[in-house]
Amino acid sequence: MxxxxxxxxxxxxxxxxxxxxxxxxxxxxxxxxxxxxxxxxxxxxxxxxxxxxxxxxxxxxxxxxxxxxxNCEEHDCFLECYCKCHDSLCCKRCLISSHKECKETIFIEDFLTPSTGYHSVALDNIEKALKDLETNICSAINMIKDRNRNLTELREQKQKISAQIKEKRHEINTCLDNLEDALLEKASAMENEYCLKINEVIAKLENEKKKVDEIKKDVDSVKMFASNLQIFMGTKTFQENVSTNEMNVQVLYDNGNLNNITMECTFNEKLEELRDEIMSFGDIKVDNSDKHTSFSWNGDKSAQIYKSILGAKTIKNINVRLVCKININVNGLSGCAISEAGNMIFLHEHSNSLIKYARNGEFISKSVINPQAKGIGFELALIDSNTVAVSSGGNYPQHIYLIDMNSTKTSQVFQLGDFCCGLSYSNDSFICCTYMNGIKIFDRSHDNLTNARILPNAPRIVSKTYVTSNKNRIFHTNWRDHSVVCYDLSGQVQWKYCDSILRQPFGITLDSYSNIYVAGSESNNVVVISKDGKQAKELIGANDEISNPRAMYFDKNKNLLLVTNYKGYAFLFNVT
Known part of the structure; x- marks a missing residue:
């Protein structure tokens, strides 16, 4: 070219x-x-x-x-046909060598409109849609005004919400301050009361000591200067005085005046519940159903939008070809991903380490995720073309680590406040399979993931399970009941897939058409499910050396599927 x-x-x-x-x-x-x-x-x-x-x-x-x-790269012949079964362009020689049995092949020329030269019907439809769109945009002064109005409304609503939050915080602070003051006042009152009693006891003891000192002084004088008769007669009086002193001290002891007094604080149990159970200050809801403006289309909008001849693949037309097999030589491969550069990243479960391989299967490096931790690591989730997130699993610290896949260095750490196994990232949010709180969604836009919500209708116990997502759906595999469940973003169940072909599902990933690929650990296979959950087939099985598969990743740019056996081996497949 x-x-x-x-x-x-x-x-x-x-x-x-x-x-x-x-x-x-x-x-x-x-x-x-x-x-x-x-x-x-x-x-x-x-x-x-x-x-x-x-x-x-x-x-x-x-x-x-x-x-x-x-021209065809293999045969250097003109590409003039398209095979729907294999979703690929082909030349005449390709048709003979690789597509003899394919029934859905068309000539590209048949897709073009002869009367308009080389402009296809699809391009004509795009031009019509662009013309309508241009007309709408050119007449969109009112729409721009409406959007500016909406911007002003949103800013005012945000200020109102901020004032409401501050007011609610002030109410809570005032309530807590009053409770704190009352408790401190009670502590001061008790301190004063018991300090007064102790001072009274001290005064009595000092008085008794003073009497004892006087008796001792009198005894010394009597011994030195009194006659024997005086000593004999005075001893009785001394005995009475000493007995009185002993009795007074004994009374202080018996009445508990010499008991040690301590103070300690016990907090209301509901304060502990408040701290542990309230995970967010509130929530912000958005209603975007009301429209103040509308578009006007000259024709049928559905007819104007370009409908690709490639289209979404049906399950029966999906096939795989092994690219390479890699011996990772470790037990416990629980996560995997492919970087933009084509390198493969593997997560060794609970070992605090990432293993990096080149696309040709050559070992590159092994790196530590967190030098201060031990036993962390369960799943990987792609954040962008070169960044992957790592969930810590069931060990402390309860973090999500962002890792640069090229350097394998940690670029950011999020404190999750919960144990996380299966992990996915979509719509600027982390979707986590927690140990005891079901599937939780953490909004990344909030500092350190402080805003979280639990997905309704999901099982409460989802530890050691996997999840994936796209802009509209969340897909969860549950090995406990051998199911794959699809939720919308509000948590409503869209469909549930259970079949004997898939046993103990773990790893799950999506292709560009939202077809779902699931690793069957007990069934020793990879099953592909249609996006509506109605069709499925075994794509890779035990004959392909799949044994107890666990983690999977689909590279949408290159149509590559990476599958890892839990013990040792990884497989890279080309999906056609």
Whole structure:
């Protein structure tokens, strides 16, 4: 194919080290032609049927259109047919060698409208839709005003909500402050009461000590200066005074005045429940059902939208071809993903490590997720083309780690506040299979994932299960009852699939058409289910060396399916 740099020169002359400016371009030959070469091109038997265009027109084509090749890479023949069964373009030789049994093959020319040259019906429909859209947009002054009005409303509503939140927070703070003040006041009152009693006891003990000191002083004087008769008679009085002192001290002891007094605080159990059970301050709901404006379409809108001849694949037409088999040589492969560069990332369950392999199956590296932790790691979820999230599983810390798949370095850490096994990422939210709280959805836009909601109708116990999602649906595999369940984003069950063909489902992933691929751990297979849950078939089985499969990942850009056995081996399949 001629590049942008040399498209202005004749490709044929360039091969003869001659620089002649090109005048026309042949899409079938994928070559730019000068005036002389164009003449020979038109009279040559092999190329006289080719339709050339001026170079000026060729240069007006979008870049992605220029990049489309017209010749088969395998046979170097013109691609003129399309096989619906294999979803692929093919030349005449491809039809003979690979598509003899295929019943749904068409000539691309049949898809074009002869009266309009090379403009297909699909392009005509797109042009009509664009014309209607342009008309609507050009007359959309009122719509712009309406959108600006809506912007103002949203800003005012946000300020109102902020004021409501602050007011509610003030009410709660005031209530807690009053309760705190009452408890502190009670503590102060009790302190004063018992301190007063202890001071009274101290005063009594000091008084008794003073009496004892006086008796001792009198005894010393008597011993030194009194006569024997005086000592004999005075001893009785001393005994009475000492007995009185002993009795007074004994009374203090018996009345508990010498008991040690301590204070401690016990909190209301409902405060503990409040702290543990309330996971969010509230929720913000959006109602987008009301419309203040409307579009006007000249024709049937459904007829104007381009309907691709490729279409969504049916389950029966999906097939796989093994690209490579990799011996990871570890037990416990619970997560996998493919980076934009084509490298494969594997998660070793509860080992705090990621293992990286090249697409050809060569080992690249093994890295630690969190140097301060042990035993973490259960599932991977793709965030963007080069970033993957790792759930920590059933061990502390309860984190989600964002990992750069190229460097395998941690770029961000989220405190989850819950154990997380199966993990998916969609609509800027993490969808987590928790240990005891069912499927929880954490909004990433909130700081450190503080806003969470539990998906209604999902089982409460979903530990060690897997989940995946797209913009409209959540798909959950439950090995406990051998089921695959589809929910909408509000938690309503759309369908549930159970069949003996699939036992103990674990890993789950989606292709570009929302077909669901599920790893059957007990049935030793991979089953593909239609997006409506009504059709299914075994795609890969035990004969393909699948044994206790666990984690899976579908690369939508390259149509690759990565499957891992729980023990040791991974398989990369090309899906056609």
């Amino acid at each position: 001629a590049t942008d740099e040399n498209a202005s020169f004749c490709n044929i002359c360039l091969t003869r080290d001659q620089n002649k400016f090109a005048e026309e371009y042949c899409p079938q030959c994928e070559e730019a032609l000068c005036g002389d070469c164009r003449y020979h091109h038109k009279i040559s038997k092999s190329t006289r049927s080719h339709q050339t265009i001026s170079l000026e027109k060729y240069n007006k084509l979008p870049f992605f259109i220029k990049q489309i090749k017209h």
